[in-house]
Amino acid sequence: xxxxxxxxxxxxxxxxxxxxxxxxxxxxxxxxxxxxxxxxxxxxxxxxxxxxxxxxxxxxxxxxxxxxxxxxxxxxxxxxxxxxxxxxxxxxxxxxxxxxxxxxxxxxxxxxxxxxxxxxxxxxxxxxxxxxxxxxxxxxxxxxxxxxxxxxxxxxxxxxxxxxxxxxxxxxxxxxxxxxxxxxxxxxxxxxxxxxxxxxxxxxxxxxxxxxxxxxxxxxxxxxxxxxxxxxxxxxxxxxxxxxxxxxxxxxxxxxxxxxxxxxxxxxxxxxxxxxxxxxxxxxxxxxxxxxxxxxxxxxxxxxxxxxx
Amino acid sequence: xxxxxxxxxxxxxxxxxxxxxxxxxxxxxxxxxxxxxxxxxxxxxxxxxxxxxxxxxxxxxxxxxxxxxxxxxxxxxxxxxxxxxxxxxxxxxxxxxxxxxxxxxxxxxxxxxxxxxxxxxxxxxxxxxxxxxxxxxxxxxxxxxxxxxxxxxxxxxxxxxxxxxxxxxxxxxxxxxxxxxxxxxxxxxxxxxxxxxxxxxxxxxxxxxxxxxxxxxxxxxxxxxxxxxxxxxxxxxxxxxxxxxxxxxxxxxxxxxxxxxxxxxxxxxxxxxxxxxxxxxxxxxxxxxxxxxxxxxxxxxxxxx
Numbered sequence: 001x002x003x004x005x006x007x008x009x010x011x012x013x014x015x016x017x018x019x020x021x022x023x024x025x026x027x028x029x030x031x032x033x034x035x036x037x038x039x040x041x042x043x044x045x046x047x048x049x050x051x052x053x054x055x056x057x058x059x060x061x062x063x064x065x066x067x068x069x070x071x072x073x074x075x076x077x078x079x080x081x082x083x084x085x086x087x088x089x090x091x092x093x094x095x096x097x098x099x100x101x102x103x104x105x106x107x108x109x110x111x112x113x114x115x116x117x118x119x120x121x122x123x124x125x126x127x128x129x130x131x132x133x134x135x136x137x138x139x140x141x142x143x144x145x146x147x148x149x150x151x152x153x154x155x156x157x158x159x160x161x162x163x164x165x166x167x168x169x170x171x172x173x174x175x176x177x178x179x180x181x182x183x184x185x186x187x188x189x190x191x192x193x194x195x196x197x198x199x200x201x202x203x204x205x206x207x208x209x210x211x212x213x214x215x216x217x218x219x220x221x222x223x224x225x226x227x228x229x230x231x232x233x234x235x236x237x238x239x240x241x242x243x244x245x246x247x248x249x250x251x252x253x254x255x256x257x258x259x260x261x262x263x264x265x266x267x268x269x270x271x272x273x274x275x276x277x278x279x280x281x282x283x284x285x286x287x288x289x290x291x292x293x294x295x296x297x298x299x300x301x302x303x304x305x306x307x308x309x
Numbered sequence: 310x311x312x313x314x315x316x317x318x319x320x321x322x323x324x325x326x327x328x329x330x331x332x333x334x335x336x337x338x339x340x341x342x343x344x345x346x347x348x349x350x351x352x353x354x355x356x357x358x359x360x361x362x363x364x365x366x367x368x369x370x371x372x373x374x375x376x377x378x379x380x381x382x383x384x385x386x387x388x389x390x391x392x393x394x395x396x397x398x399x400x401x402x403x404x405x406x407x408x409x410x411x412x413x414x415x416x417x418x419x420x421x422x423x424x425x426x427x428x429x430x431x432x433x434x435x436x437x438x439x440x441x442x443x444x445x446x447x448x449x450x451x452x453x454x455x456x457x458x459x460x461x462x463x464x465x466x467x468x469x470x471x472x473x474x475x476x477x478x479x480x481x482x483x484x485x486x487x488x489x490x491x492x493x494x495x496x497x498x499x500x501x502x503x504x505x506x507x508x509x510x511x512x513x514x515x516x517x518x519x520x521x522x523x524x525x526x527x528x529x530x531x532x533x534x535x536x537x538x539x540x541x542x543x544x545x546x547x548x549x550x551x552x553x554x555x556x557x558x559x560x561x562x563x564x565x566x567x568x569x570x571x572x573x574x575x576x577x578x579x580x581x582x583x584x585x586x587x588x589x590x591x592x593x594x595x596x597x598x599x600x601x602x603x604x605x606x607x608x609x610x611x612x613x614x
Contacts, residue, residue, distance in 0.1 A: 022454055030466060141603070145595035147547055149554055150570050150588035157577040157584060247459040251551050255574065266555065269465045284459045
């Protein structure tokens with residue numbers, strides 16, 4: 001490692017910041033495109049025009065656009081995302097609370113995906129070409145083609161109603177099972193595929209075969225090298241997947257009534273609650289950029305050639 | 310049309326279209342993959358339902374029948390020999406007819422959005438690959454930035470900005486937001502192809518970019534585009550159904566499978582069939598397109614995903 005890796009990380013960090021800045025600009029522009037008057041939204045339809053003008057002035061909405069953007073950036077750096085129009089609470093608080101729920105679900109769902117996908121991928125890799133492998137591949141395809149919200153609804157129907165094992169509503173840990181299973185089953189197919197390919201690569205590689213023929217242990221240098229390379233597609237998938245889950249899966253949260261980021265942003269958009277929308281979009285894109293960065297750093301760690309790219 | 314001469318190094322698919330037997334062999338290989346014909350059958354079924362909806366649906370999907378509900382308001386369960394084969398929904402509408410008409414929306418949006426995705430994606434990808442490194446880098450960075458936006462959030466935002474929804478709105482929104490993946494794939498392939506000897510020689514002999522793009526790179530990229538196209542149809546169908554489930558997809562006057570699942574979710578305690586059937590329909594349609602993509606990838610010797 002050493003200088004190569006550090007320089008690479010610094011470069012990627014720089015790019016990440018540039019991307020975040022670009023996103024904040026796009027975000028800002030999008031908000032201006034929404035045909036809604038925030039001042040009017042706050043005071044309601046019955047307030048006189050003078051109140052609207054006063055509120056507008058208080059919010060700083062009558063200043064030139066670029067000044068508003070600078071103020072917006074300034075507040076951003078102080079983690080001030082404004083106040084929700086609807087709930088009159090600071091946006092940061094709303095997001096933090098929703099994040100807690102989304103994060104719990106993300107952890108449970110990711111664990112489910114890895115467990116199911118990993119096991120099946122392992123089986124498929126060692127049975128490659130035989131019936132079990134092809135059957136699993138088909139099962140995986142079905143898993144990817146089923147609408148996840150429908151599966152969630154079916155689970156609710158089957159295991160919370162028809163056979164009442166689970167509660168229909170709530171945020172306790174027992175309520176995590178059904179949504180996590182839904183995401184797990186539909187997402188496992190991707191992991192199964194990727195892990196299967198990676199494992200086959202490892203098994204069939206010359207390095208590993210030679211090492212085994214020589215009687216070397218499983219962690220010899222050449223084997224480690226192959227494993228690192230084979231892990232790259234897994235890391236890519238996991239990175240994108242986790243980013244998506246932390247952004248809040250609107251549709252699953254909607255089915256199970258899980259008050260996470262997904263539901264928060266969906267409701268905010270429906271109600272044109274601009275500060276919350278801005279806040280969640282910024283949060284979400286930041287999460288994605290950071291996770292991409294983490295994935296890139298992981299690449300550099302796994303495959304030194306990347307550092308000089 | 311004279312396509313580039315086949316050579317041992319040329320990627321599959323460059324052989325001239327006039328080469329005898331190639332079409333037949335490809336077809337037979339497609340049939341040999343067990344999944345290909347199965348997928349094609351599912352796709353055909355969905356397509357037929359969509360196109361022939363007015364003819365084959367037993368009732369109007371929007372009619373709320375007086376005798377469609379029990380006296381206490383509970384919908385009819387599916388009955389093979391009854392008037393409503395798959396039962397009715399909570400407004401007394403025939404589920405089977407709604408499923409058949411729902412195929413229409415799914416196909417329209419699935420294929421329409423994919424057409425836009427692929428059109429934009431291929432153009433941009435080819436453009437990026439045949440431009441200098443500066444332009445190419447700029448395009449790819451922009452693509453990365455687009456992919457950094459969470460898809461669903463972006464769609465919801467765009468729909469809120471655009472205002473009232475119609476099927477065309479959904480098609481446009483999904484079409485415009487889905488191209489990054491295709492661009493990446495096209496550009497990746499095109500980069501490999503442009504380094505091939507015969508393409509490099511065409512460039513050296515002064516071929517214009519348009520000629521390079523159309524005559525040399527495009528024909529080689531097409532097989533992969535076909536595979537991805539099929540996958541994209543499946544994901545667009547899924548996306549539309551998700552949007553309709555949330556209530557921001559096609560207007561309520563159009564029966565949509567996603568919308569039906571939403572209704573089913575509300576009613577599953579009294580009428581679970583409203584929930585079950587549209588999901589199965591969606592699964593069949595998506596599985597169909599995915600299987601076709603797999604089979605095509607096999608036949609064209611391209612790797613998927």
